[in-house]
Amino acid sequence: MLFYQSNSDSFTYADILNHISAQTSVDQNYQAESYKDFILGVITAIVHNIDITLVDYRNQYQDTKSTPVPIHQLTIHSIDDLIRRVTLSKSKIGIYSSGTTAEPKLINQSVQRLMKSVRISDEYKHSRWGFTYNPSHSAGIQVFLQAICNQATLYDLYKCSRIQILETLKRDKITHLSATPTFYRMLAPYNFDLPDIKSVTFNGEKSTLELIQSVKSRCSNARIRNIYGSTESGPLMSSESTTFKVPERLIKHIKIENEELMIKGHLISKSVNNLDWYPTGDLVKIVNQDPLTIEFISRKTSILNVGGQNVSPQEVEETLIKHPSVKDARVYGRSNKMIGNLIVAEVQVLDSEIISEKELIKWCKEKLATYKVPRMIKLVDKIEVGRTGKKR
Numbered sequence: 001m002l003f004y005q006s007n008s009d010s011f012t013y014a015d016i017l018n019h020i021s022a023q024t025s026v027d028q029n030y031q032a033e034s035y036k037d038f039i040l041g042v043i044t045a046i047v048h049n050i051d052i053t054l055v056d057y058r059n060q061y062q063d064t065k066s067t068p069v070p071i072h073q074l075t076i077h078s079i080d081d082l083i084r085r086v087t088l089s090k091s092k093i094g095i096y097s098s099g100t101t102a103e104p105k106l107i108n109q110s111v112q113r114l115m116k117s118v119r120i121s122d123e124y125k126h127s128r129w130g131f132t133y134n135p136s137h138s139a140g141i142q143v144f145l146q147a148i149c150n151q152a153t154l155y156d157l158y159k160c161s162r163i164q165i166l167e168t169l170k171r172d173k174i175t176h177l178s179a180t181p182t183f184y185r186m187l188a189p190y191n192f193d194l195p196d197i198k199s200v201t202f203n204g205e206k207s208t209l210e211l212i213q214s215v216k217s218r219c220s221n222a223r224i225r226n227i228y229g230s231t232e233s234g235p236l237m238s239s240e241s242t243t244f245k246v247p248e249r250l251i252k253h254i255k256i257e258n259e260e261l262m263i264k265g266h267l268i269s270k271s272v273n274n275l276d277w278y279p280t281g282d283l284v285k286i287v288n289q290d291p292l293t294i295e296f297i298s299r300k301t302s303i304l305n306v307g308g309q310n311v312s313p314q315e316v317e318e319t320l321i322k323h324p325s326v327k328d329a330r331v332y333g334r335s336n337k338m339i340g341n342l343i344v345a346e347v348q349v350l351d352s353e354i355i356s357e358k359e360l361i362k363w364c365k366e367k368l369a370t371y372k373v374p375r376m377i378k379l380v381d382k383i384e385v386g387r388t389g390k391k392r
Helices: 013-022 035-047 079-087 111-117 138-148 162-171 181-186 209-218 248-253 313-321 357-367
Strands: 002-005 010-012 025-027 052-054 068-070 092-096 106-110 128-131 153-156 176-179 199-202 223-230 234-239 243-245 254-257 260-264 277-289 292-299 304-306 309-311 326-336 340-349 376-379
Touching: 002 013, 002 035, 010 013, 013 035, 013 079, 025 035, 035 052, 035 079, 035 138, 079 111, 079 138, 092 111, 092 138, 106 111, 111 138, 111 234, 128 138, 128 162, 138 153, 138 234, 176 181, 181 209, 181 326, 199 209, 209 223, 234 243, 248 254, 248 260, 254 277, 292 313, 304 326, 309 313, 313 326, 313 340, 313 357, 340 357, 357 376
Parallel strands: 002 153, 052 092, 128 153, 128 176, 176 199, 199 223, 304 340, 340 376
Antiparallel strands: 002 010, 025 068, 092 106, 223 234, 243 292, 254 260, 260 277, 277 292, 304 309, 326 340
């Protein structure tokens, strides 16, 4: 039974069982040369209850020293036995946060805690997942656990082109897709149909209702889930739109102070928090008080000071993306002694479209306050993303 497939490599569940049986040590600072090597090392540590730190083999932070730990050889005779050992594992996994708005933090999560977001049922058994994340990021590990506990197959779409992604989704009849909004924007224009997809999950970034609706129109048989969570907490809330009704189980464990979402400390990994209330850094607005419903506005650290006014880069990006010729945009500040920051935008235009920077600035002037309008717009072939698939 196939576990993983990419354009250049593949391996089966039997390969996983054979690898585990042959190992005499586990590297606790796990760095690998390929995804196959990476996952085989991680699963070996998990079934042996060894704590490990995931070192990103694709975009490594820094040189790390190998720390092999001897283990007794272990023979696992079946996939069911493998799944049982994974679900009962006492391992802790050290995962680096995305580092999108600050230096990456090392966050330790137990496999037991990561497993809380894994659904094991006949609905997911033998499903086919489009794997879009960096495997050493928290979302990548959760999809990996979801797949292996349901005897599913992962099809690697990470850093593939739009054409390669659509070919794989159609040819291999992918049933489940979980990705960042940036990934879904890369699929524009939405001139395709993917009726085999049963589930589409948005994760890792703030999405827009227009994007969710565009993807839903192409995946007409899919259930849509927009997830809010973090590496520190794991998934917390889900929605089919951009507003989140706070579940009853969380009502007493969240609060909003100065527009920032605060989470009760026991829901956060102890490796990064010892506070009674943990500041998430996410700014929200209350849409409804009863039931409590919120909408995410921006990361607190991404807010730019422009002449004494606060500007959310996400708001400017969303305005640009609404232009019918625009595929994606990235907005950031350039330091300026007079006003604090100048708003700068990089814009990726749809392949068949032609538009000028002046036209895009005019578009923004018609829809935004003057201080929010980019002073400079650069047309680019591609919006660069970080190691986790999110915009830098």
